[in-house]
Amino acid sequence: MQVTRRQFFRICAAGVGSSSLAALGFAPGEALAGVRAFKLARASETRSTCPYCSVSCGLLVYSLGDKAKNAKSEIIHIEGDPDHPVNRGTLCPKGAGLLDLVHSENRLKYPEVRAPSSKEWKRISWDEAFDRIAKHMKADRDKNFITTNDQGVTVNRWNTTGLLASSAASNETGYLTVKVARGLGIVALDTQARI
């Protein structure tokens, strides 16, 4: 296309003029806007309990996907459970930040063992872990179990091992914990809520 000098100036002036007019509001935009899409619309909702303290607040854990066969779930949001009688939807700052606990790089995901005099933590299977715990418990109990006290009264105490139970356990779990620990003679039994 041939454009003379004068035509070029005219095109420039028309372009600047019309775009300035549009910018000044003579070509108004539509007055509409939408909020950010609600991110939990079809996420899976799972009830759970906060792992931190003994208050044991109810949680709603939201995960990506509808649990279809080919969808890999991933926790995307956690908030308080409004139907839970303990917290009725509220959460303290630790509970409110649980999503970052779930995704923390430092989170313990499997049993690990640090052997005596070793600096390294080594991953072991759950079976190995249970066997190891049972062996250590048995060895310690066989060595230190006290059947009678100075007066000859039967006491059946195992004073050298303590048990730290979950603070978020239900009544039934708590009952079983006490039954197992006391049955073995453990005296030092507490929950992690008191740490």
Add this chain to the structure above:
Amino acid sequence: MALQSLDIKARSATTTPTPQARGAIPVAKLIDISKCIGCKACQVACMQWNDLRDEVGDNVGVYDNPADLTAQSWTVMRFSEVEVEQGRLEWLIRKDGCMHCADPGCLKACPAPGAIVQYANGIVDFHEEHCIGCGYCVTGCPFDIPRISKKDSKAYKCTLCSDRVAVGLEPACVKTCPTGAIVFGSKEDMIHHAEGRIADLKERGYANAGLYDPAGVGGTHVMYVLQHADQPQLYADLPKDPHISPLVALWKGVTKPLMSLGIGVAVLAGFFHYVTAGPKEVEEENETD
């Protein structure tokens, strides 16, 4: 209107009138400072819901953490140790964040069409995809709330969880508050709730307890119950009578239409000059240069 999940009351730099026929119940968040224990669960819940993670900062010697609002921290607790009466130390903890003014200075100042939107329920929301990062909203805000992100140079602030409110939920900070210091509902109900709290505080010796719903910005959709409503500046310099800066009002109220008019007149004058006087004649030798 597929885009529209909430009716709009106002939209920045837009002259088209918004739909007005449908009514919406104005919502409000009420922050009862006398009930706040400063646990910062609201800060955490806000970050979690809005997918924000601020940098871990340094201790600046006070409990404020982070020390100020940022593009990643849309709400912060501001701790003030004040002696209102001699010998009676009070620890006043104010949850700072967007007040969602009925007459929003940020929206008035914003030159980018659709970057700031006020919904019919009172929420003032930033739409960062339209934001040009000029920072006029920061100047326009009487409460110094918006912050420009270093990542994308766009303005961010509390949305009152407009995405949650649009589907009928309360904002994340309100839901999590363990002491019930933050409550959410219709503005009418929140004022009623505040009246009960103020009567209680007055009974307990706070003669000047009152509601902070400043008229200078047309009232706000985030309100405070203050123990000392006569001295809001005690609460980390909460303005006593906030109003939009006169410069913003002058620039957007008087100057802008005058300028538009001036340009319109210039265009018209040019047109009539062309019609009456005709185009400028050019000598043949100049044309061929």
